[in-house]
Amino acid sequence: xxxxxxDTDDDQPLLTNEPxxxxxxxxxxxxxxxxxxxxxxxxEGRSVLVAAPTGAGKTLVGEFALWHALKRGRKAFxxxxxxxxxxxxxxxxxxLHGEENVGLLTGDNVINGExxxxxxTTEVLRNMLYEQSSTLHGLDAVVLDxxxxxxxxxxxxxxxxxxxxxxxxVTIAALSAxxxxxxxxxxxxxxxxxxCDVIVSELRPVPLEHHYAxxxxxxxxxxxxxxxxxxxxxxxxxxxxxxxxxxxxxxPEVLMLERKAGQRNRVTRKGNRVGGGVRLRxxxxxxxxxxLAQRKWLPAITFIFSRxxxxxxxxxxxxxxxxxxxxxxxxRIREIVRRRTDVLPTADLTMLGYGAWLHSLxxxxxxxxxxxxxxxxxxxxxxxxxxxxxxxxxxETLALGINMPARTVVIERLEKWNGKRHELLTPGQFTQLxxxxxxxxxxxxxxAVVSYQRDVEFEVVAxxxxxxxxxxxxxxxPSYNMAVNLLRRQGVEESxxxxxxxxxxxxxxxxxxxxxxxxxxxxxxxxxxxxxLQSDYGxxxxxxxxxxxxxxxxxxxxxxxxxxxxxxVEEAIETLRPGDVIQVPGGRRGQTxxxxxxxxxxxKSGTPLATVVTEDRRQTRVGPREFDRPxxxxxxxxxxxxxxxxxxxxxxxxxxxxxxxxxxxxxRREDIPVDQHLTEQVNDLRTRLxxxxxxxxxxxxxxxxxxxxxxELKAKTDRLERTMRxxxxxxxxxxxxxxxxxxxxxxxxxxxxxxEEGLRLAxxxxxxxxxLAECLRWGVFDGLNAAELASMxxxxxxxxxxxxxxxxxxxxxxxxDAVDAAERHLQRIVDLETMAALPATRDxxxxxxxxxxxxxxxxxxxxxxxxxxxxxxDFVRSTKxxxxxxxxxxxxxxxxxxxxxxxxxxxLVRGVVAY
Numbered sequence: 001x002x003x004x005x006x007d008t009d010d011d012q013p014l015l016t017n018e019p020x021x022x023x024x025x026x027x028x029x030x031x032x033x034x035x036x037x038x039x040x041x042x043x044e045g046r047s048v049l050v051a052a053p054t055g056a057g058k059t060l061v062g063e064f065a066l067w068h069a070l071k072r073g074r075k076a077f078x079x080x081x082x083x084x085x086x087x088x089x090x091x092x093x094x095x096l097h098g099e100e101n102v103g104l105l106t107g108d109n110v111i112n113g114e115x116x117x118x119x120x121t122t123e124v125l126r127n128m129l130y131e132q133s134s135t136l137h138g139l140d141a142v143v144l145d146x147x148x149x150x151x152x153x154x155x156x157x158x159x160x161x162x163x164x165x166x167x168x169x170v171t172i173a174a175l176s177a178x179x180x181x182x183x184x185x186x187x188x189x190x191x192x193x194x195x196c197d198v199i200v201s202e203l204r205p206v207p208l209e210h211h212y213a214x215x216x217x218x219x220x221x222x223x224x225x226x227x228x229x230x231x232x233x234x235x236x237x238x239x240x241x242x243x244x245x246x247x248x249x250x251x252p253e254v255l256m257l258e259r260k261a262g263q264r265n266r267v268t269r270k271g272n273r274v275g276g277g278v279r280l281r282x283x284x285x286x287x288x289x290x291x292l293a294q295r296k297w298l299p300a301i302t303f304i305f306s307r308x309x310x311x312x313x314x315x316x317x318x319x320x321x322x323x324x325x326x327x328x329x330x331x332r333i334r335e336i337v338r339r340r341t342d343v344l345p346t347a348d349l350t351m352l353g354y355g356a357w358l359h360s361l362x363x364x365x366x367x368x369x370x371x372x373x374x375x376x377x378x379x380x381x382x383x384x385x386x387x388x389x390x391x392x393x394x395x396e397t398l399a400l401g402i403n404m405p406a407r408t409v410v411i412e413r414l415e416k417w418n419g420k421r422h423e424l425l426t427p428g429q430f431t432q433l434x435x436x437x438x439x440x441x442x443x444x445x446x447x448a449v450v451s452y453q454r455d456v457e458f459e460v461v462a463x464x465x466x467x468x469x470x471x472x473x474x475x476x477x478p479s480y481n482m483a484v485n486l487l488r489r490q491g492v493e494e495s496x497x498x499x500x501x502x503x504x505x506x507x508x509x510x511x512x513x514x515x516x517x518x519x520x521x522x523x524x525x526x527x528x529x530x531x532x533l534q535s536d537y538g539x540x541x542x543x544x545x546x547x548x549x550x551x552x553x554x555x556x557x558x559x560x561x562x563x564x565x566x567x568x569v570e571e572a573i574e575t576l577r578p579g580d581v582i583q584v585p586g587g588r589r590g591q592t593x594x595x596x597x598x599x600x601x602x603x604k605s606g607t608p609l610a611t612v613v614t615e616d617r618r619q620t621r622v623g624p625r626e627f628d629r630p631x632x633x634x635x636x637x638x639x640x641x642x643x644x645x646x647x648x649x650x651x652x653x654x655x656x657x658x659x660x661x662x663x664x665x666x667x668r669r670e671d672i673p674v675d676q677h678l679t680e681q682v683n684d685l686r687t688r689l690x691x692x693x694x695x696x697x698x699x700x701x702x703x704x705x706x707x708x709x710x711x712e713l714k715a716k717t718d719r720l721e722r723t724m725r726x727x728x729x730x731x732x733x734x735x736x737x738x739x740x741x742x743x744x745x746x747x748x749x750x751x752x753x754x755x756e757e758g759l760r761l762a763x764x765x766x767x768x769x770x771x772l773a774e775c776l777r778w779g780v781f782d783g784l785n786a787a788e789l790a791s792m793x794x795x796x797x798x799x800x801x802x803x804x805x806x807x808x809x810x811x812x813x814x815x816x817d818a819v820d821a822a823e824r825h826l827q828r829i830v831d832l833e834t835m836a837a838l839p840a841t842r843d844x845x846x847x848x849x850x851x852x853x854x855x856x857x858x859x860x861x862x863x864x865x866x867x868x869x870x871x872x873x874d875f876v877r878s879t880k881x882x883x884x885x886x887x888x889x890x891x892x893x894x895x896x897x898x899x900x901x902x903x904x905x906x907x908l909v910r911g912v913v914a915y
Contacts, residue, residue, distance in 0.1 A: 019043040019071075023064050029441060032057060034201035038173070039064045041197040042141070047172040049147075049189055051182040052201040054435025055405055058175045062143035065173045066093065066117050070101060074140035079122045079162070081149040083109075083880075084374065088381070089145075090119040122149070126158050127765060129165045130485040139170050147174040148472055150503065154767070156475035161482065164501050168194055177432065178202055179472040188506040206438030206446045210465050212254055213283050213410075214452045218291060221450070221462050223249045250462035258458055282412075282452040285313045286320035289365070289391050292408055293324060297447050298390040300408035303433050305395060305416045307871065310367040313393040314360050324364030324390040333361050333388050340379040348912055351862035352376065352872055361389060368394040368404075371871030375915045396433060408447040409437040414456050414464065424456065428470035474504035477839075478735045480770040484747060484754045484762045492739065492752065499731045508730075522717040529713065532706035538693035544707050546692065550685040557678045564672045565629070572630035572669065573608040573623065576600055581635035581658065583667030584622050586614060592667070594658045595622070596637050598645045611645060613654040619645040629671055634663035737836040744832075747773070763892040766885055768796045771841055774825040776893065780818050786903035787856035790886055791849045792818050793904070797881045798848035808846045811853040819846055851875065852882055856907040876912050883908040 015036040020043055024031050031039070034052060038061035041048045052058040062078065069076035078093070080086045083106045090104040090111070103115035105124045112118075114135060122144070128136060142162075150159040166172065172193060178200070179185065186198030210221035260278040283291065285302070292300050304310050325333065337358055341349060352373060360366060366380045366389045383389040384404050392404070396416075411433060415422040425433075438446020450461055478499060486495040499505065533540055576582065576597045586593035595612035598619075602608055609623045637657040643650035689695055697703070742748045747758035747770075754762060761773040775781060781789055792815060810816050822844055830840045855864040855875075865875060883905055890901035 065141040302410040364390040371873040476504035529710040543694035580633040635661040790904040791853035
């Protein structure tokens, strides 16, 4: 069954004006209705938010903004979240508008930066706004591609900073994937930009069919027939819903296969083994490739959530003999590869496995992931777009904006490792990946294939197919760099007002308005309850205060006693020895049985646990939850010398030993004694209650019912008010705390305005900005040579992908001293952040120092990486981040340090890093 059909103008009024028609005349295909709406708004000077599926053509709306600015002699920027996408867009626009009209600014690359049309990363535009760059003069429009990156935990704030600070006369074309709260996001844009048209299209330009690959066959995910489940004839409405992948009935043929597979080797109640059944498996990567080739469903992208698995997949397919290219195509592949790679040294190409890589490309098969160097990735992109590479095995990063549409998308596994555990893809992530299938203007239908999922039921697989998307949530939070940059241009009140325009504040206010209504309603109810809290016998408020105090003390006492009892139980478990015999819960409720302790361990939380073998021959673990009093040994047995508790023979021998034990005592220590002082307090309060006049009121029970309702609602309302204050004031509170901290350190004066050191901090755009500024301020970098400075800079940018890597080696004594000094500055900053209730700056990471040092000293790629398990792609990306920070150090310093930083940048940006 198919996903969303293409948007057509058949039932829509024709939207047009002169600029739109002139732009459309240069296209070789008709504009969709949502594109016309977006272009019309931009041509009339209004900002737009266009939310549409991947491949729907929303980029065309942004390209109109560029075309329109160029035609009127104005300037326009096109921003992207990643440099690879910026480079790709730069090349596309140069081919469209001419080299003289298009520039590129990506931090490490500046080409024709004063051109009328400039492509850049969003961070570059943010920095330009803070610096009030002259390049902003004459700016007419800004295209924010992939604006849903605003929800990114680490970088999302940049998009809000740009949107808030762009001059109001600049038109914004915000292009987003489909998100569930596009209207809310658009309402915020309209609020801060004084108007914004929200255009949402959920229609795919190319219909998408979903398939399930089991054994050697592809099955439709949804039933495609006249009859629905159970033989009921499907209505036209049902069919349409299935076509839209909404409520489509999972293919009963696949469901039957799963049921038969579940019955394989089943044992009946009589003990007979049922034979037959079906063995289900996922097709091999080579088989999938052949299936798609036979059906003429190539080119395809197979998403695999592991870089190593992508490389393994290429090797498996190539070694199986798959050949997807002709002689002529192989010659073209070799020509493109030679042209792309002739800038790299032969030694680096050898280290990168150039020969095997070229061989797989000639077969029409390639990998694409962040572990590859950019030149290899971009070569794969060019070959795939040209139809020369037919199957690409890629990680999910390929789905984040790179223009590589395919006819078919294959997803191997629906579960993805999130750093802690495997999690099922969300419907939004699934939609993002499958959105690559179906090439506009080339395919009449796209295909999404999911391989058989051994651990995920087919109905769950079918449930992922649909138009459900994630909510866009702001990650905006003030930082040190943001604070000094805002205070360079305006005062505190104006800066706070600017923070109040953030999407984070907009969402908080939206949530708070609903809470405010609920709080007001609760206060009215509380007034009604209060009218019933009266007694003719005396002061009920005084009486109820005593009752509240009594309840509080009794609850606190019980809580304290439980905590002491738990601590005593944990201590008792920790003192148990292998061979101790204890009483554990077992049998009927309230009964216990004997068990022999085998080992004692601790859970990850530190809770002590004992592994025991019980008298009914079971191995189990017991902890504080199993004991209401501290356990005490009632005997001892000598455990078997051989085997372990997992082995039946071992457990049987322990059971025999337990039968000979005559328990000494109850196996439970005395309970925790009651606090005498607490008892006296409770007795005193109870006496005061009995002697209070209200205690004799015959209506006391009814009044107490109203009082309990009042207290419960009051507690709930107080929680709502605290939450509301936190949400609405958290940004301002954090900002003022940052101002106080920076003022105390001398980065802001009493105005507050940036001091000389504050202005240096304003030019440092790193997550560890304040620690870096302190290190520069107190001379941590002084005396380092260029290679050492580059190595030291990596400490502030690099974060290891895992914690269990090889031991860190710091190359020189001077660097040892520098790292020690930086760690001291970090600890001092973290202490200040803790006192100010601010998030702690992340740890510094010296893992990458030695690699950077060797590279800066002139080593080739192989020697620089040495014995590390870092991929070349990670090396290039991480080294470019180091070089970017080195340039920031250069630009914010003077004297010898500036010269050394300039030299360090030159040493870093060479070979594969310079590409």
